[in-house]
Amino acid sequence: MTIRLLGCVALLVALALPALAEVPKPVVSIANPGKCVAPVEEMRRSHMDMLKHQRDKTLREGERGAKASLNACIACHASKEGGSVLGSKENFCQGCHSYVAVTLDCFECHQPKAMKTAGAKP
């Protein structure tokens, strides 16, 4: 029994290891690295909750200028080249989201380019 269990574990490890080795960690280029609104650990774990909480506050209640803001994220995290958080696996949002295979719906509506580079303003 124990031997069979060990065999299973060994098989799983053997199967998983090459897979892990083959998927490269996302390489992200950040235009303005520096001061984030929260420590990296907290941002990695909670950015989606911060943004989701804030979107309701901003849209439904009209609160502006809060700590978490998608436009503020984009202002720093857009890549130097395209000025966007999308476009390739080197771009901040897309890089991690494609690595962890999580759909990124924000930019179905939101502009992924930093404010100053977007061509929409009059």
Add this chain to the structure above:
Amino acid sequence: MSLEPDSRRRAFIGVAAAATGVLAIAPGIHLIAAADARPAGEAASSKVRWGLLVDTTRCKSGCQECASACARENAIEPGSGRPSQNSQWLRKIELKDKSSGRELSLPMMCQHCAEPPCVDVCPTGASMRRADGIVLVDRHICIGCRYCMMACPYQARSFVHEPLHAQNPEVPRGQGCVEACTFCVQRVDKGQLPACVEACNSAGSGAMLFGDLKDPASDIAKRIATVASSQVRADLRCDPAVRYQGI
């Protein structure tokens, strides 16, 4: 009475107030209601009700300044090949009284009703009215069913049929959601005028007056109290925040 110098003076006061940062002379009394940016973290208040008065006697036939400023500000572009499906937040309409021959032109957009039928019919709560009276679509929960489009007596709403890529970062909009005039909420929250009003003023027409209907000292409240203005389809008792003078 000429309104032209007055509107110039208002614009000057707006600029001066914005430059000095002195916006309120006492609580509740503002030099200019529309130049009152809400501080960060403060929610929209029901003490304010944003409204718009359109003076149709000053609105020029064929002039599209308001409509094109709206499209520029909110990055509304024609779709690919189906003009009837294009988003339309503000449209100019030309009217003619057949018996008298009198013609007039006016902008029609979301009327930001106090009792909005679009909010009543929305099955998800996406169609909503903010505390300060601005009627918005919460695209995060809009499922694109378009009930609100059918309910709106003013045909003010549009459905986005195609994917969009050139949004204004401050005006998110996308495929599969219903949308309409927001009174340029992103500008109003900063103390600026809606793009259409600003464009109408700079074009010299001065046919649009935006402000707080609940503040008796505001220009719009004073004007409504002194001149005849009416709501379109007032019989439906939706109580629109957009009023028209001279229709």
